[in-house]
Amino acid sequence: MNPESIYVHVPFCVSKCPYCAFASAVKREGDEELYLDSLSREMELRRLEIWKIKTLYIGGGTPSALSPRSWDKLVRLLDENFSFEPGAEVTAEANPGSLSPEHLALWSEWRINRVSIGAQSFEDGRLAFLGRTHCAAQAKDAAESCANAGFSVSLDMMFGLPGETLRDWMTDLREAISAGSSHISVYQLAIESGTPFAGRDLPLPEGYAQYRYAQWRLPRSGYSQYEVASFSKAGHESRHNLNYWNDGEYAGFGPSAWSHAGGARFRNAPSLNDYASLLASSPVVFSERIEGERAARQAAVLALRTNLGIDWVEFSKRYGTRCADAIRRDLSLLPPDLIVNEPANSRHTAKGLRLGNAIWARIV
Ligand code: SF4
CATH class of the missing domain: 1.10.10.920 (Arc Repressor Mutant, subunit A)
Structure with missing residues (x-):
């Protein structure tokens, strides 16, 4: 296995959003240590497979939910195990409620050059409905702090909430544009089975007009659509995600992370405890060849x-x-x-x- 793109999954969130089906959980005492020790073990096991990398994406979960102290250990671990090509794209995901000045200082000093922020909305009522732990002012502040610190800033924005008007979405996009972002991803709220939202009979709007509006509005502010959900200013496209869409190879580390190499896809155990205990042999719980x-x-x-x-x-x-x-x-x-x-x-x-x-x- 010789991929040039690495994904590292951080499986923690400050709280669980009621629409979310991603592999993440609220941290318990000792979880950060267990996670970092296990990640270190997995990297050791797979070390010889890895060459110079062009893109690294640290996603989740909520990577900014890891304490700055644990981040310090994480970056040391990454430096010990990987060498990076000059100009490598290195992204960290963050949520406005847990992103701190300490995170930003450490990320600037290390090699992170892109921050993807789960803003979702710039309106407090919509954020509360989505169960987010931040308010609109924090979302704006997080985006502006990242932009001022020199990061390329990507914002995740969500449309299609119950009762949403086109005007609500127009306001949200206007705020996302003015917050200093160079990349905006737009997602429609989807009801995933097994989530708290799945148990409610939510009247979701069709969302076609909102998506169409984004396709009209964002290019007028300099963001070209380069993928179904992704709009970017020139030169700020996500190279990591482009590798996925080009059917490229990648290696995923951490609970639930997927890898793709040599015509096969495989996935690590989703729960932290299973992942940690399986590392004695292999954390992979699913694999398939696609030919x-x-x-x-x-x-x-x-x-x-x-x-x-x-x-x-x-x-x-x-x-x-x-x-x-x-x-x-x-x-x-x-x-x-x-x-x-x-x-x-x-x-x-x-x-x-x-x-x-x-x-x-x-x-x-
Ligand atoms: S912050 Fe993101 S990963 Fe965490 S529960 Fe909410 S949507 Fe899921």
């Missing part, structure tokens, strides 16, 4: 998430002409207002990106 036309179809869907779409010359070289032709035939049946099919390239129109899920279901 042939299935691999090609999954890669096609990933590529279609981006504005560049599928480069057929490269795609045919990588997955074979037979698979490429089969996918091309499927795409040729879609209406031209959803997809642009050219001899060298297929990509979604703006409307196609809005309806992506329905289209991709036809390809895989």
Whole structure:
């Protein structure tokens, strides 16, 4: 395994948001030590596989929920185990309620150059509905502090809340733009099974108008849409995420982290305790090989998430002409207002990106 992209999962949150199905939990006494010791053990086990890395993404969970003292240990661990290419993109996720000046000082001093903030909204009532632990003023302050400290700032914003008007969403996006961000990701609230929201009969708006508004508004403020949910100022695209969408290889560390290498995908145990106890042999609890036309179809869907779409010359070289032709035939049946099919390239129109899920279901 020789990936150039590394993901490190921090499995802690200050509290659990009622819509969230990610692998994270509220920290208990001793959890940070158990986590760091286990991570160190996993890195030791896999050390010889890792070469110079181009992107590192420290996500969660809430990485800023780790104390600055534990962050100090984490960065030392990362320096001991990896070497970084000059100009490597290094991202940390943060939530406004737990991000402190100490975190920012340590991140600036080390090699973090990009902070992805889970703002979600700049309106207190919407944040309270989502069970977030921060208020609008903290979200604004976190974004501005990160921008002033020289980080490239990405904001996660959520639309599609019950009772939301288009004007609410317009205000939220305006605030996100004015907070000094260079990248904005927009997500629609989805009800995931097993979460507290799944037990409530929430009247969610369709969300089409909100998404369409983001596609109209953000480019007018200098953010180009380069992926279904992602808008960026020039040069601030997430290189780490682009590697996922290009079907690249990556190594994930920590509870629940996924890795992709050598035609296989595998996942570590989701709970911290299971992950820690399995490290005596291997923390991997799921693995699968993805080959042939299935691999090609999954890669096609990933590529279609981006504005560049599928480069057929490269795609045919990588997955074979037979698979490429089969996918091309499927795409040729879609209406031209959803997809642009050219001899060298297929990509979604703006409307196609809005309806992506329905289209991709036809390809895989
Ligand atoms: S902060 Fe993020 S990861 Fe944590 S519970 Fe909320 S949505 Fe999930």
